[in-house]
Amino acid sequence: MSEIDRLLDHCTTEEIASKLNQQGMRTVDGEPLNPKSIQYIQRSYKLDSRYERLRKLGMKTAQEISEQLGVCTQTVRRWNKAGFFKAHQCSNRQQYLFEPLSHDSPVMDKLNEHMTKMDHQKGKKPDC
Known part of the structure; x- marks a missing residue:
């Protein structure tokens, strides 16, 4: 045990x-x-479950991250696969919790670069 x-x-x-x-x-x-x-x-x-332990450490759900960034959860999951976030698997179903974002965190630099690149390619910021 x-x-x-x-x-x-x-x-x-x-x-x-x-x-x-x-x-x-x-x-x-x-x-x-x-x-x-x-x-x-x-x-x-x-x-405590893995999920509960990570939440106690301040980890955020995809929904919380999406609200912080103003994008949908699908975008958060896609960006997670691209390596933009520090995420921790919390279930056997590929559910992740994310380390909190701050404006000066390295991941924000990556996201800003990516969004700027997308602006030039599509003429607008991606939302989903």
Whole structure:
């Protein structure tokens, strides 16, 4: 249980199950661990989820970032794939939380460059 608690700081439940299975750990029935068994242990011991831990650290949702930047969430996800944000996967479904943006953060420089480039190509800033 303490190993799961420690791993939840850095890994999704799928990643935790994989790591613990590689170490030879199994369920009480002798079955390999899976994300649901990790979630069951997490809830049983009232451990904060990966999502809750990241939110407590100040991480933002795609919706919050989109509102800050004035773009839609689809654009935030696309820019995340392009490497504009420092994002942390918080679920097995490719859900991410983002490090907060400040006006002087390096990511803002990248975004400003990208938006300026898009202005020249399309004549306007991208919104979605």
